[in-house]
Amino acid sequence: MARPKKAGLDYFPLDCDFFQNEKIICLSAEFGPIGELAAIRLMMTVYSKGYFARWDEMLKFKLARDLAVTPEQVDTFVERMIKWHLFDPDLFRTHSVLTSAGIQERYFLAVKRRKLQAADLPYLLIDLPEQKSSSGGINVDINPQSKVKEKENKENENKPTLSLPSPLPSPEVVQEHEEEREKREEKEEIKEERIERIEMRESSYKDNYATFLNEFLAATPASVLDRYNSALGIDRSRFTAVARQVIDEWQMTGVTHPSFAEASRHLLNHCRRKLQADPRAGMARSQSDNDYQRQRREEYRAETERQERDYRASVQATGLNGWQQYCKARGIDPTASAADVARSMSRVS
Numbered sequence: 001m002a003r004p005k006k007a008g009l010d011y012f013p014l015d016c017d018f019f020q021n022e023k024i025i026c027l028s029a030e031f032g033p034i035g036e037l038a039a040i041r042l043m044m045t046v047y048s049k050g051y052f053a054r055w056d057e058m059l060k061f062k063l064a065r066d067l068a069v070t071p072e073q074v075d076t077f078v079e080r081m082i083k084w085h086l087f088d089p090d091l092f093r094t095h096s097v098l099t100s101a102g103i104q105e106r107y108f109l110a111v112k113r114r115k116l117q118a119a120d121l122p123y124l125l126i127d128l129p130e131q132k133s134s135s136g137g138i139n140v141d142i143n144p145q146s147k148v149k150e151k152e153n154k155e156n157e158n159k160p161t162l163s164l165p166s167p168l169p170s171p172e173v174v175q176e177h178e179e180e181r182e183k184r185e186e187k188e189e190i191k192e193e194r195i196e197r198i199e200m201r202e203s204s205y206k207d208n209y210a211t212f213l214n215e216f217l218a219a220t221p222a223s224v225l226d227r228y229n230s231a232l233g234i235d236r237s238r239f240t241a242v243a244r245q246v247i248d249e250w251q252m253t254g255v256t257h258p259s260f261a262e263a264s265r266h267l268l269n270h271c272r273r274k275l276q277a278d279p280r281a282g283m284a285r286s287q288s289d290n291d292y293q294r295q296r297r298e299e300y301r302a303e304t305e306r307q308e309r310d311y312r313a314s315v316q317a318t319g320l321n322g323w324q325q326y327c328k329a330r331g332i333d334p335t336a337s338a339a340d341v342a343r344s345m346s347r348v349s
Contacts, residue, residue, distance in 0.1 A: 008048040009111075031080075052097050054096055212247060232276075239271065246267060
């Protein structure tokens with residue numbers, strides 16, 4: 001029995017200039033980082049199902065749970081994405097379908113080795129180059145024959161052949177051939193799926209944490225990062241220091257991410273939790289940790305010097321050292337033993 005065919009993708013490419021796209025900038029300007037995450041979440045949903053996804057109540061509540069927002073906010077996110085043509089407005093209004101021409105182009109480029117039936121592809125916004133195979137499907141992975149084989153085939157065609165009538169195969173032979181053909185097709189589908197997964201994995205994000213933070217800071221608009229830092233009461237230098245701590249923890253614990261977008265989302269959430277747990281998260285933005293420690297040391301040094309000056313002035317004025325002044329203030333003989341001092345102190349108390 002043939003293997004069931006897969007519709008969705010395990011990975012999808014995310015362009016390096018994704019956050020510089022005008023549509024994403026509009027979402028970010030209105031909603032901040034949560035708008036960008038909502039767009040990425042919806043794209044992941046679409047690619048996991050194929051090249052389109054139906055918008056319904058179940059998908060809305062699932063997205064609200066993933067983003068930790070209300071369903072009404074999710075409706076607002078989707079309305080803005082439709083307004084800025086992140087998804088096709090006509091298909092959304094007529095069929096409640098989330099898709100776009102760009103999504104379809106990337107999807108069919110990723111599944112070019114699959115055998116697809118044109119009749120089973122609704123809501124198309126692009127034209128597909130079709131190449132008919134012997135089985136009636138679309139097969140874009142037909143390799144041309146080599147020049148040597150073409151020359152051999154031409155030589156064989158020129159040779160005279162003796163054609164004999166071939167006997168009709170028995171039903172058992174026909175069934176056996178059919179089973180072998182199904183097995184070959186199943187092996188081909190498994191091989192094509194493996195190749196597809198390798199290609200998509202190579203084009204997706206690698207867990208290279210040595211350069212991830214620099215790539216994240218370069219890809220994230222400064223206005224988005226400033227709003228994020230302002231909500232937590234920190235500056236960019238403190239965010240960078242906390243982000244480095246989070247990435248070091250990932251490397252020590254072996255945390256991996258399937259894509260750059262997932263790693264970015266995880267970094268923002270992890271930094272937020274870490275800063276909320278830090279009692280100094282609300283420190284003034286103009287003061288870093290090093291400045292804070294330096295200021296405390298200078299205050300301690302100034303206080304010590306002031307006490308030393310007061311002591312020397314007191315000794316010079318009274319002619320008594322510190323112990324003698326202590327005993328005089330309490331009516332204690334400074335030449336008495338420690339036991340006598342203790343007894344006199346107990347009587348006073």
